[in-house]
Amino acid sequence: MARARSSALWAGKRLLHKALCMGSENCFVTHLAQDCYAEVEVIAQTGRRSILHHMIESGESIVSRLSALSGMQRLPTPKAELFQLRGLVPDDLCDALIALIEQGRRPSTIADDNGDAYFRTSETCDLDANLPAVARFETLLTQLCGLNPAYGEPLQGQRYAIGQEFKPHTDYFTPGGRDFTKFCALSGNRTWTFMIYLNDVAAGGATRFKALDKTFHPERGKLLCWNNRLANGAVNPATLHHGMKVRKGVKYVITKWYREKPWRG
Ligand SMILES: O=C(O)CCC(=O)C(=O)O
Numbered sequence: 001m002a003r004a005r006s007s008a009l010w011a012g013k014r015l016l017h018k019a020l021c022m023g024s025e026n027c028f029v030t031h032l033a034q035d036c037y038a039e040v041e042v043i044a045q046t047g048r049r050s051i052l053h054h055m056i057e058s059g060e061s062i063v064s065r066l067s068a069l070s071g072m073q074r075l076p077t078p079k080a081e082l083f084q085l086r087g088l089v090p091d092d093l094c095d096a097l098i099a100l101i102e103q104g105r106r107p108s109t110i111a112d113d114n115g116d117a118y119f120r121t122s123e124t125c126d127l128d129a130n131l132p133a134v135a136r137f138e139t140l141l142t143q144l145c146g147l148n149p150a151y152g153e154p155l156q157g158q159r160y161a162i163g164q165e166f167k168p169h170t171d172y173f174t175p176g177g178r179d180f181t182k183f184c185a186l187s188g189n190r191t192w193t194f195m196i197y198l199n200d201v202a203a204g205g206a207t208r209f210k211a212l213d214k215t216f217h218p219e220r221g222k223l224l225c226w227n228n229r230l231a232n233g234a235v236n237p238a239t240l241h242h243g244m245k246v247r248k249g250v251k252y253v254i255t256k257w258y259r260e261k262p263w264r265g
């Protein structure tokens with residue numbers, strides 16, 4: 001059954017590929033190779049069968065892997081690969097991560113500063129992978145998505161008080177942009193974003209993808225993930241998104257970004 005579903009998705013992807021005029025099957029294979037599946041050893045540590053081997057044997061890409069997961073919903077658009085999954089992170093783990101963000105927050109920063117001091121007004125927390133709650137989340141995520149954790153940036157938390165936001169931006173670093181080399185020289189650009197809302201927000205705090213005409217509302221434990229690239233490996237401007245102002249309450253999210261190469265800073 002899983003295999004049959006996977007094949008259908010592959011076929012779908014080829015069609016999508018044609019629709020986007022991005023060339024041949026070769027391109028699709030390149031895309032697969034770029035997804036950097038989890039190494040055998042990493043999965044061995046989690047006590048599960050190698051996700052890498054499973055994906056190769058079954059011809060599974062990350063998109064087909066995510067699509068096959070129970071409860072996973074894909075946004076029906078050819079413009080981007082974007083998914084949501086409700087209830088991924090259990091309440092106790094959300095609470096533990098919120099407590100860590102409260103302890104370690106600092107003002108958020110941005111790349112390619114455009115002079116707008118109010119572009120990103122939230123606070124950020126770098127989450128140490130050695131902390132039990134962080135390690136627990138990392139294992140959960142690797143088992144879900146199958147991407148190699150070696151390609152992941154350290155986990156980050158974000159906290160938004162009333163009136164704080166992150167104006168429309170992309171998670172990839174703009175090729176040719178002022179800060180591109182600074183952020184991409186060692187590890188390459190960002191590939192996939194996995195973001196989890198850690199709490200329900202009384203009002204505001206939605207994430208709006210204007211080009212996709214879709215707004216996601218914070219829900220405790222909900223995952224939102226998307227591919228920042230097109231099938232040919234180029235960045236996808238349709239992933240532009242806005243962390244909208246919180247109107248009532250406080251908003252907490254955690255984010256894991258994956259890179260084109262193993263993370264070296
Ligand atoms: O908080 C949100 O809804 C979006 C956060 C975000 O886009 C980011 O941190 O890059």
Ligand SMILES: [Fe+2]
Pocket residue numbers: 169170171241
């Ligand atoms: Fe973002």
